[in-house]
Amino acid sequence: MANWFSRKPRRIEVPRLRSRNEDVATTKVDLHEFTPEIMTFLGRAAYVQLTQFENLSRAISSAPSTAAKTAIGRAAELSLSKHRMLVDEITRAGGTPADVMEPSTADVDRFERATHGADWFETLVTCYLTAGFLDDFFARLAIGLPAEPARHIATIYAGESGEAVLAGLLEEAIEANPRLASRLAMWGRRLVGDTMLVARASLQYSENHKSDEARIEPVFTELIAAHTRRMDALGLTA
Amino acid sequence: MANWFSRKPRRIEVPRLRSRNEDVATTKVDLHEFTPEIMTFLGRAAYVQLTQFENLSRAISSAPSTAAKTAIGRAAELSLSKHRMLVDEITRAGGTPADVMEPSTADVDRFERATHGADWFETLVTCYLTAGFLDDFFARLAIGLPAEPARHIATIYAGESGEAVLAGLLEEAIEANPRLASRLAMWGRRLVGDTMLVARASLQYSENHKSDEARIEPVFTELIAAHTRRMDALGLTA
Numbered sequence: 001m002a003n004w005f006s007r008k009p010r011r012i013e014v015p016r017l018r019s020r021n022e023d024v025a026t027t028k029v030d031l032h033e034f035t036p037e038i039m040t041f042l043g044r045a046a047y048v049q050l051t052q053f054e055n056l057s058r059a060i061s062s063a064p065s066t067a068a069k070t071a072i073g074r075a076a077e078l079s080l081s082k083h084r085m086l087v088d089e090i091t092r093a094g095g096t097p098a099d100v101m102e103p104s105t106a107d108v109d110r111f112e113r114a115t116h117g118a119d120w121f122e123t124l125v126t127c128y129l130t131a132g133f134l135d136d137f138f139a140r141l142a143i144g145l146p147a148e149p150a151r152h153i154a155t156i157y158a159g160e161s162g163e164a165v166l167a168g169l170l171e172e173a174i175e176a177n178p179r180l181a182s183r184l185a186m187w188g189r190r191l192v193g194d195t196m197l198v199a200r201a202s203l204q205y206s207e208n209h210k211s212d213e214a215r216i217e218p219v220f221t222e223l224i225a226a227h228t229r230r231m232d233a234l235g236l237t238a
Numbered sequence: 239m240a241n242w243f244s245r246k247p248r249r250i251e252v253p254r255l256r257s258r259n260e261d262v263a264t265t266k267v268d269l270h271e272f273t274p275e276i277m278t279f280l281g282r283a284a285y286v287q288l289t290q291f292e293n294l295s296r297a298i299s300s301a302p303s304t305a306a307k308t309a310i311g312r313a314a315e316l317s318l319s320k321h322r323m324l325v326d327e328i329t330r331a332g333g334t335p336a337d338v339m340e341p342s343t344a345d346v347d348r349f350e351r352a353t354h355g356a357d358w359f360e361t362l363v364t365c366y367l368t369a370g371f372l373d374d375f376f377a378r379l380a381i382g383l384p385a386e387p388a389r390h391i392a393t394i395y396a397g398e399s400g401e402a403v404l405a406g407l408l409e410e411a412i413e414a415n416p417r418l419a420s421r422l423a424m425w426g427r428r429l430v431g432d433t434m435l436v437a438r439a440s441l442q443y444s445e446n447h448k449s450d451e452a453r454i455e456p457v458f459t460e461l462i463a464a465h466t467r468r469m470d471a472l473g474l475t476a
Contacts, residue, residue, distance in 0.1 A: 054298065054299055057299070061295070061296075067336030069288060073288065087308055102304055
C-alpha cells in the first residue's frame with residue numbers, strides 16, 4: 001500500500017527564476033512572456049485551486065471506504081491550504097479576494113462541469129490529472145510576476161501536494177478491477193483538452209498571435225508530456 | 239463585516255485536567271467517568287470530524303457567492319486539519335485509522351443524513367451549531383483518557399475553529415433576509431436532539447444507568463446552554 005501520509009515535498013518541476021548568465025539551453029521553458037498582471041493571475045490561480053478542492057471534496061463524499069475518505073482528506077487539506085495562501089497573496093497585494101476571483105468563475109465553473117466525471121473513479125482521475133497539470137502550469141506562469149510575489153507563488157506550488165495519495169488510491173482501484181483501466185485511460189485523454197483550454201485562457205497574449213503560438217507550444221508540449229507520465233504511472237498508457 | 243480570516247484561537251470552554259487539590263465547586267463539569275477506551279474514543283472523534291468537514295464541503299459547493307465559498311474554505315481546512323491530527327493520534331496509538339473509525343460510520347452517517355438541511359442556509363446552521371456542540375463534547379470526554387493523549391486531544395480541540403467564519407456568514411444572510419430567522423431558529427432547535435443522540439452514543443456507560451444519568455445530565459445542560467448561546471449570537475433566540 002502506498003504511504004499516503006508521507007510528508008515528502010512534491011517533486012514538481014518548477015522552473016527557477018531566470019538569471020542573466022543562465023544557460024538557456026538547459027532551462028525548462030516557462031511562460032513569463034504571457035503572465036497577466038498580478039491580480040488577474042492571482043484571482044484565476046486561487047479560483048482554480050478552489051475548484052480543485054471542490055473536486056476533491058466530491059471524491060471524499062462519494063468514496064467507497066473510510067480509508068479512501070480519510071486519505072483524500074489529506075489531499076483536500078493541502079489544496080485548501082494552497083487556495084488560502086493564494087487568497088492571502090491577493091489581500092497582500094491590496095485586493096478583495098472574491099472580487100479578484102469573480103472574472104474567472106464563469107469559465108472555470110464550465111471547466112469544472114466538463115471534468116466532473118461519471119463516478120468516483122473518474123472524479124479521482126480528474127483530481128489527480130488536472131491538479132498536476134494546472135499546478136505545474138500556474139507555477140510556470142508565475143515566473144513572469146514581479147520578483148517578490150513570484151517567489152511566494154513558487155513556494156506555494158512547490159509545497160506538498162496530494163498527488164501521491166490520489167495515485168495510490170487509483171493504483172489500488174485498478175489493481176482490484178483491471179477492467180477500469182481502459183475507461184479511465186479514455187477519461188484521462190479526454191481531460192487534456194478541457195484542461196488546456198482553461199490554462200490557455202489564463203494567458204495574456206500579445207498582438208502577434210502567430211509568434212505567440214510558436215512560443216507557447218513548447219510549454220504545452222512539456223505539460224502534456226508530464227500529463228502522460230502521470231497516466232503512465234497508473235499504467236494508463238495514452 | 240466579520241473578520242473571517244482572524245487567527246485568534248477559539249474561546250472553547252475546555253475543562254482542565256483535574257488535580258487532587260482542585261476546588262471542585264468551581265470546576266467545569268466533564269465526562270471523564272464515561273470516556274471509552276482510547277481507540278473507541280479516537281475512531282469516533284475522528285469520524286465525527288470527517289463528517290463535519292463533509293458538511294462544510296457541501297456548504298462550499300452550494301454557496302451563493304465566491305466570497306462565501308472562500309470563507310467557508312478556511313473553516314473546512316481547519317476541520318480537515320483536526321481530523322488529520324486525530325487520525326495521527328490513532329496511528330501513534332498503534333491503530334489503523336480506517337479500521338478504528340469503522341464502528342462509528344453507521345450511526346454517524348445516520349446523524350449526517352438527519353442534519354443535512356434543506357438548503358445552503360440550513361446546512362450552514364448545521365455546520366455552525368453541531369461543530370460547536372460536538373467539539374465541546376469530545377473535549378470534555380477526552381479528559382478521561384490517559385494523560386498524554388488527553389493533553390494532545392485538548393490541544394487539538396482548543397485550536398482555531400471556523401465558528402466565527404460561519405457565524406459571520408449567517409449573520410449577513412439573516413440581515414439580508416430577516417424572514418430566514420424563524421426558519422433557521424426552528425432548524426437550530428431541531429438539531430439539538432440528533433446532536434445529543436450521536437454524542438450520548440459515544441459514552442461508555444456503567445452498569446448503573448440511573449446514577450449514570452444523574453452525572454451525565456449536568457454536562458449536557460452545559461452543552462445545551464452553549465448551543466443556545468450560539469443561537470443567541472445570531473439572534474435566533476430559542
